[in-house]
Amino acid sequence: MTETQALIENRPPSVASLFLERVEATPEAEAYRYPVPAPSGQGPDSWASLTWRDAADRVFAIAAGLIDLGVRPEERVALASGTRVEWILADLGVMCAGAATTPVYPSTNAEETAFMLGDAECKVIIAEDAAQLAKARKHRAELPGLAHVVVIDAGDATPDAEDPEGWLLSLADLERRGAARLEREPGIVKERVDALRPEQLATLIYTSGTTGRPKGVRLRHDAWAYMARAIEATGLVRPEDVQYLWLPLAHVFGKVLTAGQISVGHVTAVDGRVDKIIENLAVVRPTYMAAVPRIFEKVYNGVAAKAREAGGAKYKIFRWAAEVAREYAKVSQDNFRHTGSKSVPFGLAVKHRAADALVYSKIRDAFGGRLRACVSGASALAPDIGYFFAGAGIHILEGYGLTETSAANFVNPGEAYRTGTVGKPLPGTEVRIADDGEILLRSPGVMEGYHKQPEKTSEVLESDGWFHTGDIGELSADGYLRITDRKKDLIKTSGGKYVAPAEIEGRFKAVCPYVSNVLVHGADRNFCSALIALDGPAILAWAKEQGMEGLPYAEVVAAQETQELIGDYVRQVNEGLQRWQTVKKFRLLPRDLDVEHGELTPSLKLKRPVVEREYKNLIEEMYAGARED
Incomplete structure (x- = not known):
């Protein structure tokens, strides 16, 4: 039995038992830090600690x-x-x-x-x-x-x-x-x-x-x-x-x-x-943290928008540095996969050092300067955003799991992480891909079942412990998993073509620094369309540059200039898609999507049926009398 197997197989019966073991082993070590808010207007919060x-x-x-x-x-x-x-x-x-x-x-x-x-x-x-x-x-x-x-x-x-x-x-x-x-x-x-x-x-x-x-x-x-x-x-x-x-x-x-x-x-x-x-990142200076993709998207969009506001040379430098970061990450990860070394060609290394001094180091400082890695989960991270941060020295280890499987089933393995995948299974977790591409999991972390709903339990949990995730994925020869979409979210157009909306949505988030949320629609339609919600601060900052200062969000997104701006990004994404995947029409939403209106889950996942129902008029408007083949 290996050390890893022994660690897992000899686990205590509960986290409560584990907690008692931890307290006995390191009673005086620091366990938790927490903020003590300062009285209003009297400076920053202070932080207190608890030992185990x-x-x-x-x-x-x-x-x-x-x-x-x-x-x-x-x-x-x-x-x-x-x-x-x-x-x-x-x-x-x-x-x-x-x-x-x-x-x-x-x-x-x-x-x-x-x-x-x-x-x-x-x-x-x-x-x-x-x-x-x-x-x-x-x-x-x-x-x-x-x-x-x-x-x-x-x-x-x-x-x-x-x-x-x-x-x-x-x-x-x-x-x-x-x-x-x-x-x-x-x-x-x-x-x-x-x-x-x-x-x-x-x-x-x-x-x-x-x-x-x-x-x-x-x-x-x-x-x-x-x-x-x-x-x-x-x-x-x-x-x-x-x-x-x-x-x-x-x-x-x-x-x-x-x-x-x-x-x-x-x-x-x-x-x-x-x-x-x-504010807390600068104070805590973490060595690692976990986040959902929306946070990394907001950071990326914020950096891009700030560079654009600075204009001229600074924006050109940022765009150049972003492409260098992506190229550096792709080349170094590919080399590591094949040779075990993250070396890159001399010319790319020189460009990367220059971009690091000009751009990347400032991004790392914003994260506290000590961040070794981030873990991203709950939904898919757009690969281009992942490659950007990887090249900038913010290593995002994507992982995968579900509520029904206690959250953590796959995670990227440290230095050997591969952007665009959710890594390898945790020790003790089994995985197989069904004939229709669905990911099946079995581990001690799989749920007992749904409370008071045995019929729902039997739909997803087999008698031998295999859990049907509802996600579609692919396993590489060396065990890395790539999630392609939710099984129920796959779109089949009226022409019989299957489209993975999450893939298109991810690509759009990677190229458009003004987007907050996007929903690609097209089930039983003859072309794909999109509902797009913009990030308020980013688009209002852009609007100010265009002479629309003071206009409310709804008026800014309705302006012809904004429609043309976003249309350019849609066309840019379409250039890299198959014909049946391309977004032929889009509508900008009058406000961003949020948890309060029930359009996002508390973990910021898109509730597609809710959004499609709420904005049914805009969807029908895009398809009314139109034929796009």
Whole structure:
């Protein structure tokens, strides 16, 4: 048995057990950093730290507090909060109490929150603030099993006359209650952890879903313990690392990072405020972080737009440097694949050094100057954007996984990463490609099934453990996976040609620095069309240069000049496509797509049916009376 196999096969039964091991091994090492916001107008935030021992004190108090509230093993405790250190402590507290966490995005509306709390039969909800409390309170009559609400930021969360006695308490109250219970029964939490079995429910997490109501995915303790050890076994993350964690922890991508950290033992700086990312990068100076493709697209578009604003020579230098970066990345990766060396021709190396001094070094500095690698997941990253960052020294390791498979199944292997692929399977994960191209996975991370939906479970999970992902992909001879599209998203035109919309959308995002979201349409049509939403700050900055300063977004996108600008990018993309793939017509949307209107999932995936339904008039307008062959 290899060292990697031993690490995975000898894993503990749960992350709760793993947490206790970590606390015992490195009690005084720094575990978490978190911001302490400064009073308004009084300077930048300061940062505080917790050692593993500090974290354990709070986790045990939360766990004992939940036990004191009557929470039993496998009962559900909802967690409705943004990404913050208390989310991690509360999640660990739930698991150490033997219960199961049901994460809820704070952006989820009251009705859907109530649906999840009711479907999961949550006994307690740990809510971030008064706004999350209000959602539970609004539907309290429909949730008779919800015995308590615990509020993290309890300032404005005051008791209501309608609240049952003891129904509302603060997180501080819960921890005090837990500390008192621990004084009476010092071993109660450890007893719960020791009693955990690998097959027990640890997380009941609802898919945000690009169609229909969310489904509850049942993930066992063993799934997270496996993920933690498999991440450690890749060697991509090191004990000396500093991770910057801002991803939504209600999403499995964010949550799996917390499991991996416990296994490896590195520092994690936690702050989910997206508007603070740029500021925090300079302070945290991470060595690695994970993100979704939209963040890299926004960074790229922002850099490109800033160069364009500078005009003249600076914009020409940026465009030249961008092409050098892509060429350098492609050549070095190709050489590494065939020879094991990332050497490039002398002339390209000279150009790259010059571009580094002029452009790339500034981009690396913006990421804090110490970033060894980023992990990108949740959706596809446009290869041209990946190659740009690779050439600039920001190494983006694309990965792949699903809620139903505990988030991490494939990741690119460090120095041997290949842009445009999601890398190789994690140790302990099996993969095969079905006859129709669908990716099938089997691993300890695969879900137990969908909560209360055995018929839905049987549609995707075979009796021998193989999970049907719904994604189409290709495996290289040496095991690298390339995702080509969602099986259900493939377009078949009326001419019988299959089109992968994600491929075209990715190409467009790589060439157009003004795009925010794009949806390619064409199912049962005789040509492809596109709905395009532009990035507000980028297009308004361009509009200012064109003499349209002060005009609102909707008027800017409706202007003829803007239509022509985007039309040029559409034509540029079309030049590299097959005839049946080309976008013949497009419409610019009057506003960007967002989570609030239900057009994007909280992890920023496009909800195609929602967008196509909302903008049906624009789609029909593009096809009305037209014949494009």
